[in-house]
Amino acid sequence: MTTSDRTTSEAAAAGTAAYDAIVVGAGHNGLVNGAYLAKAGLRTLILERRHLVGGAAITEERHPGFSFTTFSYALSLLRPEIVQELDLVRHGFMPLMMPSSFHPTGDGDYLLLGDDDAQNVQEIRRHSPHDADAYERYHHDLDRVCQAIQPLFDNAPPDVFGKDPEDQADVKWLLDHLGGVDRKVMHDVVRLLTGSAADWLDDYFENEAVKGFHASSSIIGSKVGPMSPGSALVLLFHKMGQHDGHLGAWAFHKGGNGGFTQVLARAAEAFGAEIRLEAPVSSVLTREGRTQGVVLEDGTELTAPVVVSALDPRRTFLELVDPRELPYDLVDNVSRMKFRGVSAKVNFALDGLPVFPALPDTVDHFGGFLNIGPTLEYMERAFDAAKYGWYSERPFIDAALQSVVDPDMAPPGKHVMSCFVQYAPYELRGSDWESERDRFGDTAQAVLESHFPGFGDLVLHREVVTPLDIERHTGLTEGNIFAGEFLAPQMYFFRPAPGWSRYATPVEGYYQCGSGTHPGGCVIGSPGRLASRRILRDLQR
């Protein structure tokens, strides 16, 4: 606790700071970071603006008995090391397998994939014999790419601009690693980092539905269509995750992604971190280029020699500190960084399971992602609207009926349905999201109705989460779900800005650990983990 009769800077100077480290923002990265710092023995305080932890990964009872994953809803990218190192199983970590992926093909038929590869190949073959063996080749090629870049993913980017021997050793490590990568794999890496998902998929598949299915992850959270260069990078990023060792496989955490962040909070507290809710930070205190602590919106000053921002780069560099104290090129880069949220959610409480006419009597197609984006062209057309400042007339929807595998999410026999909807540009031309909220919800619902006749009759409650809502509730600038788009110039040693990709900032003792840092967004935890390593290393010096 701060002593009221002493000023913050005196406290810091006298080495009597209340905390060793203060983390701003209890999103999952802030919690991961705080947990690691506390585990290393630092007196750690995590400050959260809202009444609950989790940020974009929360579960809320928005209708009595129904648990909504307001924002993010599925888990894959989370690094397995974090589960082990933070002992998360002890605190309730439980990713539930998604037994299926379901992709209506738009003509009444569907693609239904599951846990048995041989059966999946048959299902693909039903649509295209050509694509059956392409399917195996495709996944193997992609797995090899993931394997090759995983070390880059799981380590801080080297400082290619740095001059000291340690930086140069890091650069050498990177070059050595890349030098060992197989020629074909390296070529695939480059194709994925620069090209479009459509081009990449065209190299393997001929069937439009098969391509559509695989392209769904190429547009998530990004202002790209599957035909835009850059969409392959988004696809690759989403393949970098895993569920129990299966690359690219997804799970529902027990109780939704909010269930997961509750686990993290318990782990952080078990290591001794203190979490304070409803404690918005208004600024980071600095003196002569050094961090002193933070000031809360209510004026409370809290001291610590280390402050970690788990917010996005705009807030980290332009709001929490005075940008005039920062190098111009950093401020300039962060100001120009692309956010451009295009995602919204429409979450439903349902009276029963929707019915897909071709599969009237089974449930098992609802065990995982339900992908409404039949073909590349469908998705690309959905994107067209966003280019001109409007939402899609027939949007892409990544839906999930989590209560099918996790019945605790809804009353018996009832269901929650999370729908991630694109495209919904943050800025609407000639209107605003408050005026369009309901019409947008109707648009998404109409698409569902067209695939699941009678859907509307099942709706007990509907909640539309616009990009503006995302920004307001989580602080993610412009509602960008990744805290900065996944564009090549905003990744790796450029995330969030050239020269500042290693979790430090120009202010001594001030660090960054949000999704705007390497490797990026999703419920992944690495920014929080890698930043903690940096901080602990700096403290040892």
Add this chain to the structure above:
Amino acid sequence: MIRTTPFHPRLSELNTEGLYTHWQGHLSPLRYTHAPKHEYFAVRNSVGVFDTSPLYKYRITGPDAERLLAGALVRDIRSCRPGKAQYTIWCDDRGFVMEDGVVFRHSESDFLLTAARPNLAWFQALAGSLRVSLEDVSDDHGILAVQGPRSRAVLRELVPEVERLGFFDHTVAKVGSAAVTLSRTGYTGDLGYEVSVDADQAVEVLDAVLDAGRAHSLRPFGEEALMMLRIEAGLPLVDVEWRNSRVAFSDAERVTPKELGMGWMLRGVRDGDRPFVGRDAIRRELVDGTSRWATVGVVVDWADWDRLHRAAGLLTVKDEHPLPYESVLYSDSADSGDSADSVDQIGYATSLMYSPVLQRHVGLARVRPAFAEPGTPVRLETSLLHHNTTVAASTTSLPHFNPARKTAKP
């Protein structure tokens, strides 16, 4: 001819895979869907049903029934009141374990014993001139295991008595017109029940359970899921964890109750006066401390497992399907990496799998007693790219997974 169980007509309709194994001469589904892991999760997170009908079932009645069982079974049946059940084992004269089973006490003189193998002759021989009747009723009943955190909610709709059942309690009840025995027992290490019903009313009861379960995401699960569940629960399986001493060729295949991790069943044996088959040998083992093995859990070091695979250029394998073979355990001082030299062998893992709920590779193992202390570092034999190697692991206490709900008072 392979047989089918009383539930088969309906359960086979729910089986999309047509994959069966043979269990005690019956068709037993390996899995019902393409995803046995999903069936496993039904039990860990909602509710699943398993057809356990192929077990042998013996009805033991008469004024001397208790005397027979007290002299045959390792646990003292006299402490089992009517309405209770006991998980128990029986041994040969040399104190080696033959089999395990569950005995249900219906009254002072009426018991039902389940077993994995036929055992009638053995019990009959022991009965001698006692006033007891032994009857093989294996085909008379179907047994449906209803397991998982929601099992109680599902059964409550059919059998209100379920609310009262404590761990290993049982009661007679009705499901619709069918008389059933409902017990709070199972082989999954979770909250769970078993419903025993006359064969001719089995489908009727099953349908009622499936109906009640629909709103709770109930699903049938097969043997693959069962194996994952029972390993996490630390429950041994005959012919995997040990060999019935009656059909073993070597003492190295045999285990004593203590060696099998059933030391907890032996309370009172050392100083008590109840004679039972194998008692003298077991006593000697306890007094002289001659146990050759201790049963423990093993947990593989995740980081070492990961390192091993990466170094080999492979993706890290996390397979929830148990290995179909034993793995040797070495002392930690044995050289890591290379040569699986037998000099340092200190035990063997009988079952090993990746546990989805624990996020670790876990196993059941037997080690020399000196290595039994939980947390003892060991090395586990594995093979990678056609090359024998070892991975770091440590011993731990069992069960691996033991949720409070399993035994919680109703």
